Amino acid sequence: MTDKLTTKKKVLHILIVLFCLAFFFGGIYLILTLTGLIEYVNSVEKIKSLILNMGFYGRSIFVLLQFLQVTFLPLPASMVVIAGTLVYGPLEASLLSLSGILLGSTLAFYLGKTFGKKLVIFMAGRESCDKWVRFLDNGKYSYVIMMLLPFFPDDVLCLVAGVTNMSWMFFIVTQFLTRPVGIITTAYFSSGEIIPYHGWGLAVWGIIIVATIALIILTTKYKNKIEKFISKTFRKKKEDKKLSS
Numbered sequence: 001m002t003d004k005l006t007t008k009k010k011v012l013h014i015l016i017v018l019f020c021l022a023f024f025f026g027g028i029y030l031i032l033t034l035t036g037l038i039e040y041v042n043s044v045e046k047i048k049s050l051i052l053n054m055g056f057y058g059r060s061i062f063v064l065l066q067f068l069q070v071t072f073l074p075l076p077a078s079m080v081v082i083a084g085t086l087v088y089g090p091l092e093a094s095l096l097s098l099s100g101i102l103l104g105s106t107l108a109f110y111l112g113k114t115f116g117k118k119l120v121i122f123m124a125g126r127e128s129c130d131k132w133v134r135f136l137d138n139g140k141y142s143y144v145i146m147m148l149l150p151f152f153p154d155d156v157l158c159l160v161a162g163v164t165n166m167s168w169m170f171f172i173v174t175q176f177l178t179r180p181v182g183i184i185t186t187a188y189f190s191s192g193e194i195i196p197y198h199g200w201g202l203a204v205w206g207i208i209i210v211a212t213i214a215l216i217i218l219t220t221k222y223k224n225k226i227e228k229f230i231s232k233t234f235r236k237k238k239e240d241k242k243l244s245s
Contacts, residue, residue, distance in 0.1 A: 043079070044079055044082050044083045044086070045083075047065065047079065047080055047083035047084075048083040048086050048087055051083065051084065051087050052087060058087070059088070059096060062080070062083075062084050062087075062088075062093075062096050062097075062100070063096050063097075063099055063100040064100065065080050065100070066080055066081075066096070066097050066099075066100025066101050066104065067100040067101070067103050067104040067107075068104070069104070069155070070100075070101055070104025070105055070107070070108055070155045070158065071104045071107055071108055071111075071155070077097070077101060077154070077155075077182075077183075077186075078150075078186045078190070080097065081093060081094075081097050081183055081186045081187055081190070082186065082187075082190045084096060084097060084187075085186075085187045085190065090184075090187035090188045091187075093187050094180070094183050094184045094187045094188075097183045097187070098179060098180055098183055101179055101183065102175055102176070102179060104155070104158075105154075105155070105158045105175050105179070106172070106175070108155060108158040108159040108162070109158050109159070109161055109162040109168075109171050110162065111159060111162060112158075112159045112160060112161060112162020112163045113162040113163075113168075114162075116163055117129060117133070117163050119159075120133075120159055120160055120162075120163055123159060124156045124159060124160065128153075128156060128160075129160060129163075132153075132156065132157060132160040133160055133163055133164060136157070136160060136161055136164045136166065137164050137165065140164075140166055140170060142219055143157065143161065143166070143174065144174050144177070144178060145215070145219045146219060147174060147175075147178035147179070147182075148178045148181055148182070149212060149215055149216055149219070150182070150212060151212070151216060152216070154182075158171075158175075195208075
Protein backbone atom coordinates (compact mmCIF):
# COMPACT_ATOMS: atom_id res chain seq x y z
CA MET A 1 0.00 0.00 0.00
CA THR A 2 2.83 2.37 0.94
CA ASP A 3 4.66 1.60 -2.31
CA LYS A 4 1.51 2.42 -4.32
CA LEU A 5 1.09 5.75 -2.52
CA THR A 6 4.76 6.58 -3.13
CA THR A 7 4.41 5.76 -6.83
CA LYS A 8 1.26 7.89 -7.10
CA LYS A 9 3.05 10.81 -5.42
CA LYS A 10 5.98 10.50 -7.85
CA VAL A 11 3.66 10.40 -10.85
CA LEU A 12 1.70 13.38 -9.53
CA HIS A 13 4.93 15.30 -8.93
CA ILE A 14 6.14 14.59 -12.49
CA LEU A 15 2.79 15.63 -13.96
CA ILE A 16 2.82 18.89 -12.00
CA VAL A 17 6.37 19.69 -13.10
CA LEU A 18 5.52 18.86 -16.73
CA PHE A 19 2.44 21.06 -16.59
CA CYS A 20 4.41 23.96 -15.12
CA LEU A 21 7.15 23.61 -17.74
CA ALA A 22 4.64 23.34 -20.58
CA PHE A 23 2.80 26.39 -19.26
CA PHE A 24 6.05 28.34 -18.89
CA PHE A 25 7.56 27.54 -22.28
CA GLY A 26 4.19 27.68 -24.02
CA GLY A 27 3.56 31.11 -22.53
CA ILE A 28 6.97 32.38 -23.65
CA TYR A 29 6.48 31.00 -27.17
CA LEU A 30 3.01 32.58 -27.37
CA ILE A 31 4.35 35.96 -26.23
CA LEU A 32 7.26 35.82 -28.68
CA THR A 33 4.93 34.84 -31.53
CA LEU A 34 2.11 37.32 -30.82
CA THR A 35 4.50 40.24 -30.33
CA GLY A 36 6.55 39.30 -33.38
CA LEU A 37 9.70 39.15 -31.23
CA ILE A 38 10.51 35.64 -32.47
CA GLU A 39 11.38 37.17 -35.85
CA TYR A 40 14.08 39.22 -34.16
CA VAL A 41 16.19 36.33 -32.96
CA ASN A 42 17.80 34.94 -36.09
CA SER A 43 20.73 37.34 -36.56
CA VAL A 44 23.14 39.44 -34.52
CA GLU A 45 21.76 42.72 -35.86
CA LYS A 46 18.15 41.74 -35.17
CA ILE A 47 18.97 40.64 -31.62
CA LYS A 48 20.84 43.91 -31.10
CA SER A 49 17.81 45.87 -32.37
CA LEU A 50 15.49 43.88 -30.10
CA ILE A 51 17.61 44.66 -27.02
CA LEU A 52 17.84 48.36 -27.89
CA ASN A 53 14.10 48.60 -28.62
CA MET A 54 13.32 47.19 -25.17
CA GLY A 55 15.01 50.15 -23.50
CA PHE A 56 14.95 49.72 -19.70
CA TYR A 57 14.01 46.02 -20.07
CA GLY A 58 16.78 45.30 -22.57
CA ARG A 59 19.04 43.60 -20.04
CA SER A 60 16.23 41.38 -18.79
CA ILE A 61 15.38 40.37 -22.37
CA PHE A 62 19.05 39.66 -23.07
CA VAL A 63 19.35 37.37 -20.01
CA LEU A 64 16.06 35.68 -20.99
CA LEU A 65 17.37 35.04 -24.51
CA GLN A 66 20.49 33.39 -23.13
CA PHE A 67 18.38 31.28 -20.79
CA LEU A 68 16.03 30.25 -23.60
CA GLN A 69 18.74 29.44 -26.13
CA VAL A 70 20.00 26.73 -23.77
CA THR A 71 16.58 25.19 -23.19
CA PHE A 72 14.13 26.29 -25.88
CA LEU A 73 15.23 28.52 -28.75
CA PRO A 74 17.54 27.11 -31.47
CA LEU A 75 19.99 30.00 -31.16
CA PRO A 76 23.80 29.87 -31.03
CA ALA A 77 24.96 31.34 -27.71
CA SER A 78 27.81 33.14 -29.49
CA MET A 79 25.33 35.08 -31.64
CA VAL A 80 23.53 36.40 -28.56
CA VAL A 81 26.83 37.19 -26.79
CA ILE A 82 28.08 39.20 -29.77
CA ALA A 83 24.80 41.14 -29.98
CA GLY A 84 24.98 41.89 -26.26
CA THR A 85 28.61 42.97 -26.58
CA LEU A 86 27.67 45.49 -29.27
CA VAL A 87 25.12 47.02 -26.90
CA TYR A 88 26.62 46.69 -23.41
CA GLY A 89 30.31 46.10 -24.01
CA PRO A 90 32.22 42.86 -23.39
CA LEU A 91 32.29 42.89 -19.56
CA GLU A 92 28.60 43.54 -18.89
CA ALA A 93 27.53 41.29 -21.78
CA SER A 94 29.69 38.49 -20.33
CA LEU A 95 28.14 38.80 -16.87
CA LEU A 96 24.58 38.98 -18.19
CA SER A 97 25.20 36.04 -20.55
CA LEU A 98 26.73 33.99 -17.75
CA SER A 99 23.70 34.44 -15.50
CA GLY A 100 21.23 33.39 -18.23
CA ILE A 101 23.31 30.47 -19.53
CA LEU A 102 24.03 29.06 -16.05
CA LEU A 103 20.33 29.14 -15.19
CA GLY A 104 19.43 27.51 -18.52
CA SER A 105 22.14 24.84 -18.16
CA THR A 106 20.96 24.00 -14.64
CA LEU A 107 17.38 23.62 -15.86
CA ALA A 108 18.51 21.42 -18.78
CA PHE A 109 20.43 19.13 -16.40
CA TYR A 110 17.44 19.01 -14.03
CA LEU A 111 15.11 18.05 -16.89
CA GLY A 112 17.45 15.23 -17.89
CA LYS A 113 17.68 13.98 -14.31
CA THR A 114 13.95 14.21 -13.71
CA PHE A 115 12.45 12.91 -16.95
CA GLY A 116 15.24 10.74 -18.33
CA LYS A 117 15.97 9.62 -21.88
CA LYS A 118 12.42 10.02 -23.20
CA LEU A 119 12.57 13.79 -22.81
CA VAL A 120 16.14 13.96 -24.16
CA ILE A 121 15.11 11.93 -27.23
CA PHE A 122 12.12 14.23 -27.74
CA MET A 123 14.25 17.40 -27.51
CA ALA A 124 17.52 16.26 -29.10
CA GLY A 125 16.64 13.19 -31.15
CA ARG A 126 17.34 9.50 -30.49
CA GLU A 127 20.59 9.33 -32.43
CA SER A 128 22.06 12.36 -30.69
CA CYS A 129 20.84 11.15 -27.30
CA ASP A 130 22.29 7.62 -27.64
CA LYS A 131 25.58 8.96 -29.00
CA TRP A 132 26.24 11.42 -26.16
CA VAL A 133 24.87 9.19 -23.39
CA ARG A 134 27.37 6.49 -24.40
CA PHE A 135 30.13 9.07 -24.49
CA LEU A 136 29.37 10.77 -21.16
CA ASP A 137 28.58 7.65 -19.13
CA ASN A 138 32.30 6.90 -18.99
CA GLY A 139 33.65 10.31 -19.90
CA LYS A 140 32.85 12.90 -17.25
CA TYR A 141 36.34 14.44 -17.33
CA SER A 142 36.21 14.59 -21.12
CA TYR A 143 32.92 16.45 -20.63
CA VAL A 144 34.86 19.27 -18.95
CA ILE A 145 37.14 19.58 -21.99
CA MET A 146 34.16 19.44 -24.36
CA MET A 147 32.45 22.29 -22.51
CA LEU A 148 35.58 24.40 -22.96
CA LEU A 149 35.88 23.81 -26.70
CA PRO A 150 33.65 25.24 -29.44
CA PHE A 151 31.74 23.12 -31.96
CA PHE A 152 30.48 20.68 -29.30
CA PRO A 153 26.71 20.99 -28.64
CA ASP A 154 27.04 22.41 -25.10
CA ASP A 155 23.32 22.81 -24.51
CA VAL A 156 22.47 19.28 -25.65
CA LEU A 157 25.33 17.96 -23.51
CA CYS A 158 23.83 19.63 -20.41
CA LEU A 159 20.53 17.89 -21.06
CA VAL A 160 22.15 14.53 -21.80
CA ALA A 161 24.43 14.82 -18.75
CA GLY A 162 21.31 14.65 -16.59
CA VAL A 163 20.59 11.15 -17.95
CA THR A 164 24.04 9.85 -17.02
CA ASN A 165 25.51 9.06 -13.61
CA MET A 166 27.04 12.55 -13.37
CA SER A 167 26.43 14.17 -9.98
CA TRP A 168 24.92 17.60 -9.38
CA MET A 169 28.14 18.78 -7.73
CA PHE A 170 30.34 17.76 -10.67
CA PHE A 171 27.94 19.35 -13.15
CA ILE A 172 27.66 22.69 -11.29
CA VAL A 173 31.42 22.96 -10.75
CA THR A 174 32.02 22.17 -14.44
CA GLN A 175 29.58 24.88 -15.53
CA PHE A 176 31.14 27.52 -13.29
CA LEU A 177 34.63 26.61 -14.52
CA THR A 178 33.94 26.28 -18.24
CA ARG A 179 31.06 28.57 -19.19
CA PRO A 180 32.87 31.86 -18.34
CA VAL A 181 35.79 30.87 -20.60
CA GLY A 182 33.66 30.51 -23.74
CA ILE A 183 31.49 33.55 -22.99
CA ILE A 184 34.37 35.91 -22.15
CA THR A 185 36.42 34.69 -25.13
CA THR A 186 33.49 35.34 -27.49
CA ALA A 187 32.74 38.77 -25.97
CA TYR A 188 36.31 40.07 -26.06
CA PHE A 189 37.68 38.43 -29.20
CA SER A 190 34.70 38.48 -31.59
CA SER A 191 35.06 42.22 -32.25
CA GLY A 192 38.44 41.72 -33.90
CA GLU A 193 40.02 44.48 -31.78
CA ILE A 194 42.35 42.13 -29.84
CA ILE A 195 43.10 39.76 -32.72
CA PRO A 196 42.16 41.45 -36.02
CA TYR A 197 40.59 39.64 -38.95
CA HIS A 198 43.29 40.88 -41.31
CA GLY A 199 47.08 40.93 -41.57
CA TRP A 200 48.90 39.11 -38.78
CA GLY A 201 45.57 38.34 -37.14
CA LEU A 202 44.66 35.88 -39.92
CA ALA A 203 47.72 33.76 -39.08
CA VAL A 204 46.84 33.77 -35.38
CA TRP A 205 43.21 32.84 -36.05
CA GLY A 206 44.43 30.05 -38.34
CA ILE A 207 46.61 28.63 -35.54
CA ILE A 208 43.74 28.89 -33.03
CA ILE A 209 41.32 27.09 -35.37
CA VAL A 210 43.80 24.29 -36.16
CA ALA A 211 44.66 23.86 -32.45
CA THR A 212 40.97 23.76 -31.53
CA ILE A 213 40.16 21.14 -34.18
CA ALA A 214 43.15 19.06 -33.02
CA LEU A 215 41.93 19.20 -29.40
CA ILE A 216 38.43 18.17 -30.45
CA ILE A 217 39.78 15.17 -32.38
CA LEU A 218 42.10 14.15 -29.52
CA THR A 219 39.33 14.50 -26.93
CA THR A 220 37.00 12.30 -28.96
CA LYS A 221 39.61 9.73 -29.96
CA TYR A 222 41.45 9.36 -26.64
CA LYS A 223 38.53 9.80 -24.23
CA ASN A 224 39.32 6.60 -22.27
CA LYS A 225 42.97 7.50 -21.83
CA ILE A 226 42.04 11.00 -20.68
CA GLU A 227 39.62 9.56 -18.12
CA LYS A 228 42.22 7.12 -16.77
CA PHE A 229 44.92 9.78 -16.56
CA ILE A 230 42.77 12.35 -14.72
CA SER A 231 41.24 9.73 -12.41
CA LYS A 232 44.72 8.42 -11.56
CA THR A 233 45.96 11.97 -10.91
CA PHE A 234 43.04 12.73 -8.56
CA ARG A 235 43.48 9.44 -6.69
CA LYS A 236 47.18 10.14 -6.22
CA LYS A 237 46.47 13.62 -4.85
CA LYS A 238 43.91 12.21 -2.40
CA GLU A 239 46.37 9.56 -1.23
CA ASP A 240 49.15 12.15 -0.80
CA LYS A 241 46.78 14.36 1.18
CA LYS A 242 45.83 11.47 3.48
CA LEU A 243 49.48 10.60 4.07
CA SER A 244 50.41 14.22 4.83
CA SER A 245 47.54 14.58 7.30
